[in-house]
Amino acid sequence: MSEHTLFLxxxxxxxxxxxxxxxxxxxxxxxxxxxxxxxVLFAQDTRLxxxxxxxxxxxxxxxxxxxxxxxxxxxxxxxxxDLVLDFKRCICLK
Numbered sequence: 001m002s003e004h005t006l007f008l009x010x011x012x013x014x015x016x017x018x019x020x021x022x023x024x025x026x027x028x029x030x031x032x033x034x035x036x037x038x039x040v041l042f043a044q045d046t047r048l049x050x051x052x053x054x055x056x057x058x059x060x061x062x063x064x065x066x067x068x069x070x071x072x073x074x075x076x077x078x079x080x081x082d083l084v085l086d087f088k089r090c091i092c093l094k
Contacts, residue, residue, distance in 0.1 A: 005031045006087040011094050013038040019093040020047050026091065027051065032083070034075070040064060043072050055083075 007027055011019040016039045024047055027033065032053040035043060040060045048054050048071060055073045057080060068074070075083065084090070 002032075002086050002088070004028065004087070004089075006084065006090040007031060007033045008036060008090060008092045009033060009039040010036045010092055011039050013041060015094065016042050020045060022093060023047075032087070034080070034083075035072075036060070038063075044069050048072075055080075 005027065007023055009016070009019055009023065019039070020042060023033065029050060030052055033048065033051055033055070035054070035056045037060070040056045040063050042048070043056060043064055044066075049069075051071070053073070054071055055075045058074045058076055061068065061074065
């Protein structure tokens with residue numbers, strides 16, 4: 001089990017910017033961040049580039065207009081389920 005924290009960013013579009021501000025105050029560079037729902041529209045936000053482990057679900061790639069940034073990794077649902085089980089702590093930002 002990982003000693004780091006899993007952050008699930010599940011906010012609606014209008015609330016994602018404040019959620020990312022909150023994330024930057026709480027997360028360490030080695031924590032894992034998963035963008036979900038409308039928050040994937042912020043995949044190109046420069047605040048996320050410093051984190052080592054940033055993901056989104058493969059089913060939400062179509063929401064992004066343009067090229068997927070290099071710092072974003074894509075997860076299948078099966079891989080997502082396995083990843084979630086590796087953490088003791090999970091914080092959901094909505």
